Amino acid sequence: MKIIIVGSGKLVYYMARVFTSKGYVTTIINGDTEECTALSRQLKAVVVLGDGSDPTVLEEAGAREADALLAMTSHDQNNLVACQLARKIYDVPHVVAMVTDPDNVDVFRKLGVKSVFSPTHVITALIEQQTSFDDIINLAPVAEGRVTLSEVILREDSPAAGKYLHELGLPSGTLIGVILRNKHVIVPRGDCRLEPRDRLTLISVPANQGKALRVLLGKRV
Secondary structure, X not given: OEEEEEOOOHHHHHHHHHHHHOOOEEEEEEOOHHHHHHHHHHOOOEEEEOOOOOXXXXXXXXXXHOOEEEEOOOOHHHHHHHHHHHHHOOOOOEEEEEOOOHHHHHHHHHOXXXXXXXXXXXHHHHHHHHOOOOOEEXXXXXXXXXXXXXXXXXXXXXXXXXXXXXXXXXXXXXXXXXXXXXXXXXXXXXOOEOOOOOEEEEEEOHHHHHHHHHHHHOOOO
């Protein structure tokens, strides 16, 4: 797989390091001369000095052969242009944009960049869902933020403990996809009985996630 990352900073460095470790052909477009020099020494990646929203620079970076482009600069406008050029001119199959201003998420999607993520949304969700809920292990948005995955642990006093799935009354748009019980993976059905210490993977639409967590864990969420 050939991946182009447009941006600078530690996030770009770590992403490129992960991609190269997996054997992906990785190219970084960065506008800072000193950072380009450092990246070329630290990573097994091609580093191109320039502006990722410039078609000439994208051409030089190999956009015509790229499988994916990630626009990770701190400037939303540049990320939007880079993704649009990659799709419309170079026919890159997968483009992903980071947006600093969460209000721009819908704007990007309306302008044809469907894979958009906002660190602000992610961090806010983590804070809201985890700082007060010790029973929630992790939370991650998927499907462009339209679906959320949460892993929760049932306690002895959790209202869902001891109940069958069909008794829970989970809100619409939510379901329990997997149960991890004593290191055994269970794909549950309605007649599956939940037990204390079960680790549940909850799949939900964001609007109903809180309701589903309260059904499972009670008022402490």
